[in-house]
Amino acid sequence: MKSSRLMQVLLLLQSRGRMTADELAAELEVSPRTIYRDIDSLSAAGIPVYADRGPAGGYQLVDGYRTRLTGLTSGEAQSLFLAGLPGPAADLGLKEFAAAAQLKLLAALPTELRDKAEQIRQRFHLDTPSWFRGDEPTEHLATIADAVWEQRRVRMTYRRWGDDTVEREVDPYGLVLKAGTWYFVGSGRTYRVSRVLALEAMDDVFDRPADFDLARYWAEWSEQFEARMYGERITVRMTRQGLDKTQYLLSGHQARVIREAAPQPGEEFGFPTESTRHAVADLLKFGADVEVLAPAELRRELMGVVEAMRDVYNGAKLPAWFR
Template identity: 45%
Template sequence: MRASRLLSLLMLLQTRGRVTAAELARELEVSVRTVYRDVEALSAAGVPVYADRGPVGGYRLLDGYRTRLNGLTAEEASSLFLAALPGPAAELGLGELAAAAELKVLAALPPEPRSHATRMRERFHLDVPGWYGGAEEAPFLGRVSEAVWDQRPLRMTYRRWGPQEVERLVHPYGLVLKGGSWYMVAAAVRGTGERPEQGRVRQAGGPAGERSGQETGEQVGRGEPRTYKVARIMTAALLEGRFERPAGFDLAAFWTRYTAEFRERMYTAHAVIRLAPGMEGLLRHTVGEDAATAALTGAGPPDERGRRILRLPVESVRHARWLLLRLGAGVEVLEPPELRAAMAEAAAALTRLYGPPEAASAPG
């Protein structure tokens, strides 16, 4: 256990540069006193670890010192190749680089971890998009990733729900791949419309050129980070200059908070339904795991026909009607009245469409 921790400490110092004892303790989930002892052990083993004093001090390795990648266990090496995402890497224009890095890591591994990693790559494959969704076309993903990486302002035309197209000047902080779709986390820059500036812009799909009016990355007022679906970006222009990322911004933590808040905002109403036996699996598939679990957990006891009454979270009456019609006669809406009426209206329309034609009138 300690050998693995010492290796982790060494890798943290190698990848991050100067790190304080408190930061190392948090990362390794040990006490600061244990960090002191581990650093002494590394120094005794010949690793050039130095301590810088003062308010901006910390531990660091001698400049230029690097250790070989030979401390991975077989399981750790296997997990690296299981986590590889060749499809998304290719979408970002990094497919060849990712493949080359994988080969280099594989070549640097000792025989046993290399064997485990090779078997992992041969026997497991990750396909991100769902069966019925497919990967979305995102023609400006490369331009967005360039803006994220280089901290470049981005002017875009974005198609909102409606549909409605809006112009936005944003500072992109990161990209997230969720269910086969790419999302950009960015802060919109407000107030640029009143003060046109001259700036140099590179249009997506076109050469660089001089453009006037609202085409600079000068920050007038930056809002809170928001999410934008990359597939809905209609045009994209990468601006000159760089923006400063907010100190301490954590993309993973932001996304965790965002998804939790999204779930809370998504379900704004409830529908009371009577569910036939054996329909639980189809309910989960239709309305989603979160809503179905909440409804089934609080369901009442079954009646004499095995049906149960559920209180189901829904987004709206219109959306609930569209979803619950997919369950056919396996579900009966009890409340609210407007949703029950909407279901009855849809059922009547289907009856008229698929019912037997009316008999022709007999000649008089």
């Protein structure tokens, strides 16, 4: 642990220049006293580090000194693609590795490129979760990630849609982070990590298919999943304002289907939905900018909801089903 921290102190000084003991301590989450001891250890090892006194002082390396010890460890190399994603890196147990890898890369760059890299880090931030969503439980994510890397079969208890549970043995091929939600792909199926109730990595090692491409699989699966989810069609017509609002009020797949159909204001078209129940919630978002033409039962249900809302705002007694 100490040798790793000493390397981090050295790389921080090399990549950022002069730093105070308090700044180093905050960066490495240790006490300033620990930094004092680390600086003494570096000096004793022949590293040309010196201190400037005074309010603007701090520790820095002799001009021109650069360490060659910037080789990435296995864990740091695994974390490179997450270097700009602190949340997912922490989920996978790679937060410290990602920080160390990023620091080593900065230290290895020439000064002019290092300055540009630091500017990018300060000016661009990727926030993966969707709006208005809490964190999902991912207690088994690190174990799944290890199993993916080591190609070990897992045994799990999984809660499917509808709340029934199944016991499965799965060969995990890869992990996917979609809008803040983790999924893993295995044995030709896709599983949501938050629905894993219990999991253990087995001793069995599986052979990952040589032709399996995770990105291609996910793109194809996502398209098929959305097509299945929004497989029903209802007949509606919309005003121009309603058509303009579809990209903001509906899912990406629904908006794309409507955009490809290219309906004109007042023209009948097939509105994609999961079910009549889901359609009510979607259509109410548009207010009077949409009219349902079929099926008749959905039209009646919407009329009932609108009448109940009118009763609410008129102060009339609510129907029993509304309470």
